[in-house]
Amino acid sequence: xxxxxxxxxxxxxxxxxxxxxxxxxVAGVKTIKQEKISFxxxxxxxxxxxxxxxxSPLEKEVLNKFKKIPKNEYSYKYREIAENNxxxxxxxxxxxxxxxxxxxLLNSNQLSSEQRLYILNKLRVIDxxxxxxxxxxxxxxxxxxxxxxxxxxxxxxxxxxxxxxIISSLGGYETAITLLENINFNDKQFLLINRxxxxxxxxxxxxxxxxxxxxxxxxxLDKISNLLEGEPEEYKVNILLLKNLLKTQIYLKLKxxxxxxxxxxxxxxxxxxxxxxxxxxxxxxxxxxxxxYNLKYNFQNFNENYLKNFIETSQETxxxxxxxxxxxxxxxxxxxxxxxxKYRKLDLMYISYLKKIxxxxxKFFTLYLVENLENEYISMENKKLYTHISIILLVSLIILIIxxxxxxxxxKKTKIDVLTNIGNRLAFNIKLKELENKNYYMLLFDIDNxxxxxxxxxxxxxxxxxxxxxxxxxxxxxxxxxIYRVGGxxxxxxxxxxxxxxxxxxxxxxxxxxxxxxxxNPVTVTISGGxxxxxxxxYIKCDSRLYKAKNSGKNLIIYQKI
Numbered sequence: 111x112x113x114x115x116x117x118x119x120x121x122x123x124x125x126x127x128x129x130x131x132x133x134x135x136v137a138g139v140k141t142i143k144q145e146k147i148s149f150x151x152x153x154x155x156x157x158x159x160x161x162x163x164x165x166s167p168l169e170k171e172v173l174n175k176f177k178k179i180p181k182n183e184y185s186y187k188y189r190e191i192a193e194n195n196x197x198x199x200x201x202x203x204x205x206x207x208x209x210x211x212x213x214x215l216l217n218s219n220q221l222s223s224e225q226r227l228y229i230l231n232k233l234r235v236i237d238x239x240x241x242x243x244x245x246x247x248x249x250x251x252x253x254x255x256x257x258x259x260x261x262x263x264x265x266x267x268x269x270x271x272x273x274x275x276i277i278s279s280l281g282g283y284e285t286a287i288t289l290l291e292n293i294n295f296n297d298k299q300f301l302l303i304n305r306x307x308x309x310x311x312x313x314x315x316x317x318x319x320x321x322x323x324x325x326x327x328x329x330x331l332d333k334i335s336n337l338l339e340g341e342p343e344e345y346k347v348n349i350l351l352l353k354n355l356l357k358t359q360i361y362l363k364l365k366x367x368x369x370x371x372x373x374x375x376x377x378x379x380x381x382x383x384x385x386x387x388x389x390x391x392x393x394x395x396x397x398x399x400x401x402x403y404n405l406k407y408n409f410q411n412f413n414e415n416y417l418k419n420f421i422e423t424s425q426e427t428x429x430x431x432x433x434x435x436x437x438x439x440x441x442x443x444x445x446x447x448x449x450x451x452k453y454r455k456l457d458l459m460y461i462s463y464l465k466k467i468x469x470x471x472x473k474f475f476t477l478y479l480v481e482n483l484e485n486e487y488i489s490m491e492n493k494k495l496y497t498h499i500s501i502i503l504l505v506s507l508i509i510l511i512i513x514x515x516x517x518x519x520x521x522k523k524t525k526i527d528v529l530t531n532i533g534n535r536l537a538f539n540i541k542l543k544e545l546e547n548k549n550y551y552m553l554l555f556d557i558d559n560x561x562x563x564x565x566x567x568x569x570x571x572x573x574x575x576x577x578x579x580x581x582x583x584x585x586x587x588x589x590x591x592x593i594y595r596v597g598g599x600x601x602x603x604x605x606x607x608x609x610x611x612x613x614x615x616x617x618x619x620x621x622x623x624x625x626x627x628x629x630x631n632p633v634t635v636t637i638s639g640g641x642x643x644x645x646x647x648x649y650i651k652c653d654s655r656l657y658k659a660k661n662s663g664k665n666l667i668i669y670q671k672i
Contacts, residue, residue: 168197169207176211184220191215192232196387208236227256227265234272247276267293267306271313278313279431283320290314304337308349311337315356324360331357344386351380351392355399365570367407374403391432394420398435405439405446407569412443421459433463442528448597450535457536529573530580532587533594538602541592545644551605551613554652555621555639558664560599567631575635582623586616601637602652610643617641617667625665636665 165173175194179187195208212233216226234249250272257265270293278286290313295303315330331353338346354377361370381396397416404412417436424433437460444453525537533541557563557575564572579601583593586603594602603620605613617639625636640655642648655668662668 165207172197173207173211176214181218181220184215184218185222185225188215188221188225188229192229195232195236206236209233212236223256223260224262227253227260227262230256231265231268247273250276264302264306267295267310271306271309274313274317278317278320283317287314287317287321290317304341308334308337312352312356319356319360319363322363324364327356327360344384345388347380347384348386348388348392351377351384352389352395354380355395358399359402362402362406365406365573367570370403371407374399394432398432398439401439402435405443409446414440414443417443445527445534446598448535450539453536527580527595530577530583530595532580532583532601533592535594535596538594538596538604541594541604545604545606548606548644550644551608551610551641552644552648552652553603553605553613553617553620553639553641553667554596554649554656555601555637555667556597556656557599558636558638558660563633563635567633571629571631575629578627579624579637582620586620591616614641614669617669621665621667637667638664639667641667641669 162173172194176191179191184191191211195211212229215221215229216233221229230249230253234246234253237246237249250269253272254266254269257269270289274286274289277289290310293310295307295310311330311333315327318324318326318330334349334353338349341349354373358370358373358377361367361373377396377399381393384392398420401413401417417440421433421436421440424436437456440456441453444450444456525533525540527534557579560572560575563575576595576599580593580595583601583603587593590605590607592604592606594604596602603617605616621637621639625634627635629635638656638659640652640657640659642651642655645651659666659668
């Protein structure tokens, strides 16, 4: 099923790129004599899917406020109109009444270029919540074009940071870092430069966090505090909340439970005292960070239902990064709980979500290129249009490549145990189906007295033992030997196309290697296991022999029926 999906993805992407190249060629040789129609004049006032009869009370309130303002007052009430849309930021609606209002404002011909630039930025933010990534790119690029026309360094920087954020949300963290580092703030002195720098540092820190470069992430987070002097208190609270939440995530990755808890508690206090929201989804970010901490250090308080509800209600319009966090947390929770039925259901949901995102964006890319073909004035002399098209094609290509590679990566990741970096129970089940008509040998083993190790030396040491065992297993992994973590401290090895003596030697190598490890604590870690050739109930036979090894003094692998 997944292979078929990848093939469809490649076909659609190839067709899209072919269409793009054809369009670009036509644009280079053909002149169409028609009036140039700008993007701002072409923004559609309405949305085919927007149903005014089903608006929520909050949406009706916002719309009524807008309707009360006469058209001839738009030019000096445009900021008030934009601010009235702020409560809609938390709704994550695909068809947002706020988008309709801002598009109506832009099409009114009542605004100056500077005013349109301001509204276009607000539209960029609110429309990004719809889940239509391509439309967000389109609006951001137009925002950048207008900013460059007006030579607004502030808005140029914001637009470039916005583009980097889109690339980052699709997993292109290194690309996003490159885009950000090309922004030059040297000798720049414009209004609100500190706020732009704060956003710039946050995005850099976030992207370095995603590629596990925590030193760089901390470096940029530490630059933020010095920029808050003179800012309103409400703004400071928003920034410090974001900063502490990201630091919590980093400390969780570093397995520093105390610092993670300290920053989480600071975040809770800041959230409780939040009077004005400058950034959407702060509460969601906090709750996801809280569940990240609970999963690792407060397992009994982990809220599975919150994450399930968040995924089910946000799949179409939610922030991609937050959705990814929610999926990852549930995958790990089901694995740690040995609930592989729910794990598999979640895996299918994830695959379905990736299909929607990929197919939807392919469709939007195609529609956008057709729209350009129909509406834009194509001319050899129109350098700005060439720049515009080139950016769209470049970003399209980057996103297509990133999306496909990320789909492959995420599909692989659902079969990898996070802690040990080896195959998990799902991967083991898939392997068994592949071997239904083939012969193989199986070793099932677990770590002796593992609960006592956790209770005596702490869960961090227990995690280190598990990850070290995973590293040892990786030393023998190849196309004939596959390795898995199938439970808390249970591991499994499958040998194919190998003779029995070699398999037994490999098992003894693993057992002795683990026994000979020198730990920082005064302890010797050993394993007990059961070994069997393929039979009607291979796993059960291995499990029975493992149980007998435990009762026979441990640090032992039983290879045959006793």
